[in-house]
Amino acid sequence: MREIRRIDDRQGVGRARLSALAVLYFGGECSLSQLAETEMVSRATMHHVVNGLEREGYVTRTPDLKDARRQIIRLSAEGTRAIKAAHAERIDYLRHIAEDVDPGELAAAVRILDHLRNRSRARPEQK
Amino acid sequence: MREIRRIDDRQGVGRARLSALAVLYFGGECSLSQLAETEMVSRATMHHVVNGLEREGYVTRTPDLKDARRQIIRLSAEGTRAIKAAHAERIDYLRHIAEDVDPGELAAAVRILDHLRNRSRARPEQK
DNA sequence: GTTCATTGTTAGCAAAGCTAACAGAATCTT
DNA sequence: AAGATTCTGTTAGCTTTGCTAACAATGAAC
Numbered sequence: 496m497r498e499i500r501r502i503d504d505r506q507g508v509g510r511a512r513l514s515a516l517a518v519l520y521f522g523g524e525c526s527l528s529q530l531a532e533t534e535m536v537s538r539a540t541m542h543h544v545v546n547g548l549e550r551e552g553y554v555t556r557t558p559d560l561k562d563a564r565r566q567i568i569r570l571s572a573e574g575t576r577a578i579k580a581a582h583a584e585r586i587d588y589l590r591h592i593a594e595d596v597d598p599g600e601l602a603a604a605v606r607i608l609d610h611l612r613n614r615s616r617a618r619p620e621q622k
Numbered sequence: 623m624r625e626i627r628r629i630d631d632r633q634g635v636g637r638a639r640l641s642a643l644a645v646l647y648f649g650g651e652c653s654l655s656q657l658a659e660t661e662m663v664s665r666a667t668m669h670h671v672v673n674g675l676e677r678e679g680y681v682t683r684t685p686d687l688k689d690a691r692r693q694i695i696r697l698s699a700e701g702t703r704a705i706k707a708a709h710a711e712r713i714d715y716l717r718h719i720a721e722d723v724d725p726g727e728l729a730a731a732v733r734i735l736d737h738l739r740n741r742s743r744a745r746p747e748q749k
Numbered sequence: 750g751t752t753c754a755t756t757g758t759t760a761g762c763a764a765a766g767c768t769a770a771c772a773g774a775a776t777c778t779t
Numbered sequence: 780a781a782g783a784t785t786c787t788g789t790t791a792g793c794t795t796t797g798c799t800a801a802c803a804a805t806g807a808a809c
Contacts, residue, residue, distance in 0.1 A: 497662040498743070510764085510765080510797095511764075511765055511766085512764085512765095527787075527788065528788080534624060535624040535625070536765085536766070536767090537768080538789085539769095539789075539790085539791095540766055542788065542790090543766090544764090547764075562774075562786090562787085563774055563775085563787095564774045564775070565786090565788085566787085566788075592738050593738055593741075596734055596737065596738070600730065600734060603727065603730065604730065607723060607727060607728065611716075611719050611720055611723070612623065614720075614722075615623060615625040615719050616625070636795060637795085637796080638795075638796055638797085639795090639796095653756080653757090654757065655755080655757080663797070664797075664798060664799080665756075665757065665758085666758080666797085667796065667798075669757065670796070670797090671795090671796075689756085690804080690806085691755065691756040691757070691805045692756060692757085693756085693757075
């Protein structure tokens with residue numbers, strides 16, 4: 496939904512960057528490759544995204560002591576603040592447009608959406 | 623959802639371009655500015671998107687006889703085929719991940735989503 | 750007729766995406 | 780142990796998708 500994008504844009508972070516921050520926030524630290532996989536983009540793309548996030552101070556990168564090829568990407572305090580703020584804005588907006596919907600019906604719809612999302616992640620692109 | 627993006631990517635059209643094709647398919651011909659407004663991007667952005675679509679043969683541009691500043695953007699036969707194919711793939715995919723959901727519950731959830739979308743369009747970004 | 754608003758376009762920039770290729774580290778095979 | 784293969788992050792080159800600013804032409808308002 497384009498409207499959600501406009502809400503997100505208010506954070507001034509960038510779409511792909513915000514999405515990566517969300518992965519870190521909800522899923523915890525991970526490697527660059529794992530981020531790329533979760534976000535379904537190439538490693539090269541995620542490399543650029545993380546570079547931008549690091550430059551802006553939203554994430555830190557440290558070597559993975561268990562595998563010298565890898566690096567661990569973590570949210571910084573600033574990154575945590577940014578994703579929390581973005582999340583709050585989204586929730587606020589969604590609450591507003593849903594304010595005339597019956598709470599029970601809304602909860603049921605959310606449950607189904609969650610289910611569909613889990614299904615899509617279990618089998619991402621197959622038909 | 624990233625998975626939907628991957629499904630859409632299969633058409634080889636490009637995200638913003640496919641979205642613009644959808645606006646034309648479901649809403650009919652319109653001007654470049656109207657497209658930009660509906661898609662919530664700048665006119666300059668939509669200018670680029672439409673350029674790409676025209677170059678690939680998906681849309682045609684003709685002067686608006688009622689206003690010499692404007693041009694009418696229309697789907698070509700190829701554009702219609704592309705958006706139909708993309709739409710069918712999306713539906714197919716969504717059907718697949720929803721196949722274990724009760725049809726009545728799914729219909730209810732879809733109704734609520736439609737309602738929320740209408741609400742978001744009536745008041746795009748206000749809180 | 751003049752001023753202001755609308756429309757599409759250009760220019761310059763950054764972000765976000767891809768593939769290909771590479772180097773170094775880790776794992777597998779012999 | 781040595782060589783082959785895989786994994787990881789990086790660079791390079793390209794395209795697409797976004798933005799703002801500025802402009803010229805057209806249309807509307809005064």
